[in-house]
Amino acid sequence: MTATRIDDLPLRDELRGKFPYGAPQLDVPVRLNTNENPYPLPDALVARIAERVTEAARHLNRYPDRDAVELREKLAGYLTRTTGHPVGRAQVWAANGSNEILQQLLQAFGGPGRQAIGFEPSYSMHALIARGTGTGWLSGPRGEDFTIDAPAARQAIAAHRPHVVFVCSPNNPTGTAVDAATVLALYDAAQAARPEGGGALVVVDEAYTEFSHHPSLLPLLAGRPNLVISRTMSKAFGAAGLRLGYLAADPAVVDAVQLVRLPYHLSAVTQATALAALEHTDTLLGYVAQLKAERDRLVTELRALGCRVTDSDANFVQFGRFEEADGGARGAWRALLDRGVLVRDNGVPGWLRVTAGTPEENDAFLDAVRELMKAINERRNA
Structure with missing residues (x-):
């Protein structure tokens, strides 16, 4: 019997020939390709998670809190404390990872007949989720230094009149931050381009903001009902396996995404685990300080080895430039893998991305790059 192929199914045309998102999961000594926090959760937090999950387990015969009221209250408190900008529970929504947050936003504000724009290279899931929700995707311009060219971006918004605008800050995979003036310029351009129907939504993806030299853009929410800040607990909180993302926005945006969210989408176990993690914020942010120092060390040492490096505000570094x-x-990716180090090839010509790991992991990575650059120089001089 002939096996059925995906193309034999009645698949939507825009999904044919596409591939699922995902980085290689290879068993190598040093894995620095997925921007995870390398530090395991502290024992005290693990114990607290066990306590909260045990309590939640006593009630698993019932559906979880559909609106995640306690969790949203605590997330609002975290944002208020760390940004200095007051945020209320009604302004916060949580879901299974920031990807579900983005999906819900596109389900509510995108969809068939509507378009979203992002400035690439950027987080590839923005385009993938757009395609999955039937939203048209537009690729906006970046400068040669990977920053957003604000005048060119405004022109693209005016020309295409998108319904949703994505801004990633710090940007993945380049690590570059976006300043408040640029975001405000894009927000104003997006509203001017679509004066009818309530304007256009602008989503600032701040998945890596805790690692940034720059303050969060969350204070820009005041007076801007079409601005959304998306966050995650996967990076700074070291909880990639938890799958908890959240947004902050005008309460009307929170009301809108609830029109498309699945019922009881956040399990009681997920909510309990996230609440436990929020009790240990200070400890977890201490790891962030260590990772920022290691990231800065990677930038300095990679440049000393002769690599070009994009300034980074995230927990990763984009480096190159490897000529054809x-x-x-x-070829550079394979050479590092042969030396036991897995980094990320994001498809940006000539560039790779490495996640800041533990000091020992970073030492191994730098040793591998040192060998790689030596081999490249020897070939060039042969």
Whole structure:
């Protein structure tokens, strides 16, 4: 019997020939390709998670709190304390990872007949989720230094009149931050481009903001009902396995995403685990300080080895530039993998991305790059 292929199914046309998102999951000594926090959760937090989950387990015969009221209250408190900008529970919504947050936003504000724009290279899931929700995708411009070219971006918004605008700050995979003036310029351009029907939504994806040299853009929410800040607990909180993302926005945006959210979408176990993590915020942010120092060390040492490095405000570093004559980014990626170090090839020509790991992991990575650059220089001089 012939096996059924995906193309034999009545698949939507825009999904044919596409591939699912995902980085290679390979068993190597040093894995620095997925922007995870390398530090395990502290024992005290693990114990607290066990206590909260045990209590939640006593009531698993019942549906969880559909509106995650306690969790949203605590997330609002975290945002208020860390940004200095007051945030209320009604302004916060939580879901299974920031990807579900983005999906819900596109379900509510995008969809068939509507378009979203992002400035690439950027987080590839923005385009993938757009496609999955039937939203048209537009690729906006970036400068040669990977920053958003504000005048060019405004022109693109005016020309295409998107319904949703994505801004990633710090940007993945480049690590570059976006300043408040640029976001305000794009927000104003988006509203001017779509004066009818309530304007356009602008989503600032702040998945890595705790690692940034720059303050959060969350204070820009005041007086801007079409602005959304998206966050995650996967990075700074070291809880990638938890799958908890959240947004802050005008309460009307929170009301809107509840029109498309699945019923009881956040399990009682997820809510209990996230609440336990929020009790240990100070400890977890201490790991962030260590990772920021290691990231800055990677930038300095990679440049000393002769690599070009994009300034980074995230927990990762984009480095290169590997010319095609030297095997390109893919050849460099393979050479590092052969030395036991897995980094990320995001498809940006000539560039790779490495996550800041523990000091020992970073040392191993730098040793591998040192060997790689030596081999490249020897070939060039042969």
